[in-house]
Amino acid sequence: MEKFRQFVVFLGAAALLGSLSVVIVVIWVLHWRGGLAWDYGLLEFNWHPVLSTTGLIFINGFGIIIYRLPWTWNIRKPLMKYIHAGMNIVTFVLMVISLLAVFDFHNSKKIPNMYSLHSWIGLAAVIMHALQLLLGLCTFLLPCTPTFIRTFYMSFHVGVGLFIFGMSVTAAEMGITEKLIFSLRSGSNTTLPYSQSPPEAILVNTLGVFILLFGGCILWIAIHPEWKRPPEHLKENVGGEDASILNKTNVSAEIGNENIPEGIERLRHLHFEDVGQRATF
């Protein structure tokens, strides 16, 4: 695998930044925003940032690059498809609850729904994610779907998936901005307004920076064709001995490019024509 160290650095950074984002959003709502409940009030609203960060950012992000992990390349593609689909189903379920929480809160407080740019882009991302999931299941997991339809739909699936992820990160940043402005107003119960940078504002701004960096790491991994999972037919063609080399990719690639076994060398000499034909280009 080319530039294996760079891949590991970005993957490690994504894992760290993504996990920290989920932890920070939980600390935020528990420590500063009164906790979590299903009370049609502010505590129910708090499920919205927690579930959105966990679902549409963290799980969706790792769902995008799941095929890129060399440690999964000896797992058969159908199982990987189920894992990818499963992560997106979990994301969808979390987002349904996340939206219920915010609509419940708005309705009980007589706050209009869907007026902000955050709500426009956020809801569009969730609807597009649901359609993408449905079309993906029908196209790639229904055995009766013809191959030409799968090939035709693939680059669309990849492009729209990356765009939905970008929309999700953008919506998260706007959501953080909105929530800090609304909850840290001058004259509210807090000691300092947002413009005076209280500790809550510093922590949640940092959450926004982490989410953006996480998004950058995921997209950087996703757009590198040299980090793609080798196609199934090539894996099958290289036969038993070379196939076993795949299991050692992580070990061999850590040593450096010069020492990568010939089988892997052959696998990485893919043609540009392959670009856009597989799960993540």
Next chain:
Amino acid sequence: MEKFRQFVVFLGAAALLGSLSVVIVVIWVLHWRGGLAWDYGLLEFNWHPVLSTTGLIFINGFGIIIYRLPWTWNIRKPLMKYIHAGMNIVTFVLMVISLLAVFDFHNSKKIPNMYSLHSWIGLAAVIMHALQLLLGLCTFLLPCTPTFIRTFYMSFHVGVGLFIFGMSVTAAEMGITEKLIFSLRSGSNTTLPYSQSPPEAILVNTLGVFILLFGGCILWIAIHPEWKRPPEHLKENVGGEDASILNKTNVSAEIGNENIPEGIERLRHLHFEDVGQRATF
């Protein structure tokens, strides 16, 4: 050129969405926000969204994909580098004025600077853009810079450039969110607050959607290796006759892949090892 029609669709969409974004932001400040002036007040602040949308979004975006336009492939690379650098210098100048406007406004109104997530990510994007410009000028335009440094720095330059553009789009969306919340408050001079979706809110939310779609189009064009400018040495190697074919790329590619002349066919069979070695991977 592969998938030439898709390229033209995304390029056309980017041109339309980018131009409309600049037009809408100008209409916004002239029609709803009192116009433009250098008065240390709200009219000076209005330069901030106008110049940021024009600079860090529109010109920076097209600067990223300028090498991708097949109509420029018969222009020598050094001239293209000057055009790319020139667009980024214009972006930098516009952003300096844009930041001056917002800092002047804050200071005259005793509003703290740099407290919001928008300001953190926006200023980071401008500083990173300035450093990227300086390093880019030293690396790619100073004749004395050794080739190995250019090669080493290139993938970093590309990756950071794309990330800065993503940061800029995100900062713009947060800036729109902030400005609409602050200027369309309940009890302000406007007839309706943001939550009641007055025409200004609908128009400026639409601006946010256009900027996001513009960002998606630019990044989609930038991450497609098959739309890269052919490397100089290949262009020189194909000689006079084939080089003249390059001038006809747009015509031939419009006909369809089957009819692309052999010279272009050879040029597009680039190897993965080229990825990250040139201006936009």
